[in-house]
Amino acid sequence: MSIVTTAQAVPSRLFAIYAALFNSENGEVRDRIEAWATPPSLSGRGSDDDGESTTTLFSNTLAEARRIGLVEEVDNKLRLTADARSGGKRREDSEAYFLAYMRRTLFDPGRAAETQQAGFMFALSWFLSSSPLRPMSFSEPPQNTLKAQIGDHASKTELTSLNRYQNFLYWARYLGFATIVGGANDPEDVTSRRVIPDPVKAIESALPTIFAEASDLAIEQFMTRLAAIFPVFETGSVRYDYESLRLTPVVDGDKRLSIATSLALQRLVDRQRLTMTGVADAASRILDFGSREGRVSRIMLREAA
Structure with a gap:
């Protein structure tokens, strides 16, 4: 089972469990967490709008929370694992910690x-x-x-x-x-x-790490660092595995960025978060915008607006 195959394991439900436990370092009994994490409109009816019991809704979501390492049970109480909490204590920051944990887990091939x-x-x-x-x-x-x-x-x-x-x-x-x-x-x-x-949004979230040591990078450096954070982008290990299985390989796949990546980078340029330049005779990548193409050899970080 996984967050894809477990029907109940949508982001809002996993986060509901995470948020309910975030301020309880010593844990909470299961029934109390179920009451907090189950919407009031469902808790007294016994089933959701699709006829699914609320007990199943909660238990399957909790099972996935345990599987992914968010929650553990100690002394008959549920609590967040130390890794999932990541030292966070302020309730208003709970979603930031939850999102960081999910990214850290889902995009590490070994942990995934x-x-x-x-x-x-x-x-x-x-x-x-x-x-x-x-x-x-x-x-x-x-x-x-x-x-x-x-x-x-x-x-x-x-x-x-x-x-x-x-x-x-x-x-x-x-x-x-x-x-x-x-x-x-x-x-x-x-x-x-x-x-x-x-x-x-994913690329923008990675910019502080990508540019931690320098604000001006060659495109291959940029893509290598991006793919180290999210291996689903070009040069990433998982993206490579997928591309290797394609029945029809992408033309110039080792030189071309996908339309999705190209447009995302251009949007960050438009938002004045990045600057992209082409340098004659320098290694470059083709930016694919569908109806037109461009080239980029260097990417620079600009100050946040």
């Missing part, structure tokens, strides 16, 4: 494998190789597309049903890799929703 989450990065590598210029449907599972791209290896993404696909999309958005649009007038109308590969 240990906690049964490796499928998420593989699915995200596929997602980021897709074009944001052709938004995907939120309500149509991608099995046929995956089968056409990587054949029998499609199951490695764990996106084998609509529910799993949508769980993946919720996490991709939460972690800064996707935008979901549509359904504003009717949230229940999932057929009108579209999904766009959009890693700008």
Whole structure:
């Protein structure tokens, strides 16, 4: 099981458990945490709007929280693990610590494998190789597309049903890799929703680490450091594994950045967070914007607005 395959393990439910335990260093009994983490509208009804029991909703979410290393049980009480707490104590900072822990766990290949989450990065590598210029449907599972791209290896993404696909999309958005649009007038109308590969928030979150030692980097240095944080980007180990399985390799794949990466970098330039330049005779990467191309050899960090 994983955050993709466990239907109940959406970001809001895992965070509800995390937040409920954040201020309780000595832990809390399970029943009390269940009362805090279960929405009041459901706690007295016995089932959610889909007919699922609230006990199952909580127990399956808690099982995933344990599997991913967020929660442990000591002396019949649930509490956050020391790694998940990361020294945080102020309640208003709890989501920042939760997001940092999830990124730290999901994007470390060793930790992801240990906690049964490796499928998420593989699915995200596929997602980021897709074009944001052709938004995907939120309500149509991608099995046929995956089968056409990587054949029998499609199951490695764990996106084998609509529910799993949508769980993946919720996490991709939460972690800064996707935008979901549509359904504003009717949230229940999932057929009108579209999904766009959009890693700008994830890249921006990594900039302090990437530029920790210098504010001006060659493009290959930049991509290597980005991929060390998020191995789903070009030059990253998981992205390489995905690309190696493609039935039709990308032309100039070792020189070209995907449209999703190219547009995200350009948006950060437009926001005055980065500057991209081309230097004659220097090693460069092709920026793919769909209708046009560009080249970048160096990336510079600008001061935050």
